[in-house]
Amino acid sequence: MKRRTLLAGAAMALGLAAGAAVAQDDKTKVGFIYVGPVGDGGWTYEHDKARQAVEAEYGDKVETVYQESVPEGADAERAITQMALQGADLIFTTSFGFMDPTINVAKKFPDVKFEHATGYKTADNVSVYSARFYEGRAIQGHIAGNMTESNIIGYIGSYPIPEVIRGINSAFIHARKVNPDVQFKIVWAYTWFDPAKEADAARTLIEQGADVILQHTDSTAPLAAAEAAGDVIGFGQASDMAEYKDGPRVSSIIDDWAPYYIERVGAVMDGTWETSNRWDGIGAGMVGIGEITDRVPEDVKAEALAMKEAIAAGEYHPFTGPLNKQDGSQWLAEGEVASDETLLGMNFYVEGIEGDIPE
Amino acid sequence: MDLSAINPVLLIASLMVAATPLLLAAIGELVAERSGVLNLGVEGMMITGAVTGFAIAVETGSPLLGFVGAAAGGAALSFLFVILTQFALANQVASGLALTLFGLGLSALAGQRYVGIKPPPTPDLDIPILSDLPVVGPILFGHDPVLYFGIFLVAGVWALLKFTRAGLILRAVGENHDAAHALGYKVVRIRALAILFGGACAGLGGAYISLVRVPQWTEGMTAGVGWIALALVVFASWKPWRVLLGAYLFGGITVLQLNLQAAGVAIPVEYLAMSPYLITILVLVILSADKSRAPASLGRIFHASQ
CATH class of the missing domain: 3.40.50.2300 (Response regulator)
Incomplete structure (x- = not known):
């Protein structure tokens, strides 16, 4: 036992020496x-x-x-x-x-x-x-709202933190704008990365009628589940996920x-x-929008690209009033733009989204 | 809240799918532990099975060969554990942890070429008449063969341990390896076989995730199922049917809570998210109030000279 302690001590000393050498x-x-x-x-x-x-x-x-x-x-x-x-x-x-x-x-x-x-x-x-992933989410919401036939969009959230909530709100606002009947079903996975659970969540949403899956988790598993289900579309998240281009992936938000x-x-x-x-955000190139595939109708694609240009140029902000909070109280007046401070701490849904945000 | 959105038939069918990887891995570990070996490398063997199964299924186009390859891959990795713990007499806990780390790294390396590739679909059983029955059809007769294999495996392990001479010997080795050795049983050989069986089952479980449940290959995709399988064996008091119950409870509540969330049920999501762990542990702890205990030689090193 003593010898082992000695050896461990020697190994540690060596490690420290190596560390110091690197630092120098x-x-x-x-x-x-x-x-x-x-x-x-x-x-x-x-x-x-x-x-x-x-x-x-x-x-x-x-x-x-x-x-x-x-x-x-x-x-x-x-x-x-x-x-x-x-x-x-x-x-x-x-x-x-x-x-x-x-x-x-x-x-x-x-x-x-x-x-x-x-x-x-x-x-x-x-x-x-x-x-500013929410800029990409706006474009996603626009495409999703146009493409859904069941009017149910499934959303896989990771953790209920401002970043994820911003994404949900942004996507919802823009989906509702083009399709007043659209509904969001939101599932919290409580993980960033667990392909099996992400796939389960996607399958659950599809079984409950969703034909568009938006994800805020890190793996490509929801796209694989969407592909297996057939007539369901999804988006690449964080990366282009181009390997699903021939299948369910119609566009993507790319972090650069x-x-x-x-x-x-x-x-x-x-x-x-x-x-x-x-x-x-998009303007500075930190957020990219992946190629919009041919599954998206031409006019929708053109609108989406126009929105991208407007956001990049700073002409359009995805959170522009009039917008109400979920409880119906006013959040942004006509023409008012959300401040970064509110966005960074966002802990509420906008009007129209059902369900509560987990505390 | 709209409970009508939940289709109970689809729910039960998908909970069986969610439970199967856990079930396969846990039943394999149960056999290893009943022989007195604590192999903490389940996660590593699962992910190795996931990648070998995926690669072979893609290369050959046959999911069946994929599953066979996954079992072989998992067993091959567990053979390393055999050498370490049964011949080199290394500490089982340390060797098991090393096996998990090694498996995760190895699979990431081996799987690089398979990212973003679609595996050949594993066909569901399609028994004429039976599969078309309403309700019962999709629940009982509409799955892939591996799911049924998992259930048969539980029954087989249970029967083997309870009724056969081989099962008795395996348990004897796990309870008291010195006595078993004195009686002339080959302790090391029996344990080696049990470990290999555990590895093969874990490999199958991993491949079930990469070929059926997700289906794709992603690095680290087992994401902790192996550890849950390990815990499940303990909470199930090393009894096969309780492993089945636990796996179905866990898989079931995981899928159910996702369904409840999507349906907008007014239960706080935090409670729903922790419910699979909580309820599975609770039920199995209540069940294990009888006199069940761990195999007496579990985790102890055996050498014939001692």
């Missing part, structure tokens, strides 16, 4: 914490593509490490700490649930920079960034993190990194 060389080390596997085909896949873009951009000057499938919650703190101990200069934590762990670890490592995706807590060494990651890593390299709060 002049490469900038960038760490990534992922909530799912890099092969999920959606959310994490896009973050990892951006990580590769960082490597391609800076070559030998940068070293990237990542850890995948890190659970949200207490264990995330361990994973982030470990990455900081390994000598990372900049760490991207890429899921909402990593928010508090990121802040906690950041306090312990004031010299390490942190970037947290989709959260709202910043610190001297913690920036937040997110994309590469320009932002390259910019921020560059800022760390030349010492200009500062805490920031970035929230970009």
Whole structure:
């Protein structure tokens, strides 16, 4: 037993020495914490593509490490700490649930920079960034409202957080606008990534009459379920999910993190990194709309593309009044546009959506 | 709230599908644990089965061959566990955890070429008359063969453990490996076979997810079912029928709660989301109030010299 302790001690010392050695060389080390596997085909896949873009951009000057499938919650703190101990200069934590762990670890490592995706807590060494996915959701809602024949649209939510609720509201508003009879059936999966459960959720919604499936979970499983069911359409989420182009996928929302990651890593390299709060959308290229397939009628496609242009140019905001909250009280007056602050903390449904948001 | 949107026939049919991967993995682990081996590598063996089954089904175009390959893949990975724990006498808990990590990594590597590919559909049984019966048809006679195989497997394991000499020997090895050894039974060989059986079942369960339930290949797609299977074996007091009950409860309530959510039932979603875990544990704990206990040699290392 003693010998084993000794060996473990030696191994740790070696590890520390190696860590110190890494920290000393002049490469900038960038760490990534992922909530799912890099092969999920959606959310994490896009973050990892951006990580590769960082490597391609800076070559030998940068070293990237990542850890995948890190659970949200207490264990995330361990994973982030470990990455900081390994000598990372900049760490991207890429899921909402990593928010508090990121802040906690950041306090312990004031010299390490942190970037947290989709959260709202910043610190001297913690920036937040997110994309205005709701802009893409508006286009999705427009297509969905036009295409549904049963007038039931199924929505697979992950967790009831502002980002997901924004997406539901945005899609609903624009589906209702073109189709006053449309109804949303919302199911919360309470997971970002569990293909079997996501497929179950999609199947359940289809069995209850939905012929359009919108998802806010990370894998392609709902599209596979939609394809198996036959006459059901869906959208790529976070990534293009082009492999389902010949089947149910009619368009997609693509997250393009590469320009932002390259910019921020560059800022760390030349010492200009500062805490920031970035929230970009279609206009800045952080949100992309994947090819709209021929299953969508020409006129609907044209309208969708026109909306995309208007949003990109800043002429149209998906949350423009008059809009009421679910209980009928007024939220936005005619022509009024939602403030970013309201959107970031959105915790209510708009008028017309049935059901309650889980607390 | 609109309960009429829920079609009970479709609900029961899909809960059986949701329960099957869990059932297959748990029944395999049950046999391994009854022989005294605690294999925490279920998740790793499942995901390995999921990817080998998927790859073979895609390459050959035959889902049946896929499932056979998945069983072989799961068993092959569990053979590693046999070498580690039965010959090298390594700690079972550590080896099992290592097996899960290894399986997840290996499957991600092996599956890279199969992302976004559609597997050949697994045909449902189509028994003339019977499958067309209303209500009973879709519930009892409208599934794929693997689902029935899972149920037969439970019955088979139950009968084997309860009525046969082989089952008695397996249990003897699990209860007291020294006594079984003294009686002349090959403890290591019996345990090796039990582990391989467990691996094959877990592989089948994994392939059921990638070929039937989802159907596609995605990295890490088993997403923790293996761990639930492990817990299920304990809560089921190592009894086959209770494993079946537990798996159907868990799968059933998972699907039911999604249905209730979609129908807009006025139960807070948090309660619905935790209900599969809560109710399954509750029912099985109440059932295990009788004198059931773990196999006495569970997790202990055996060497003939001791």
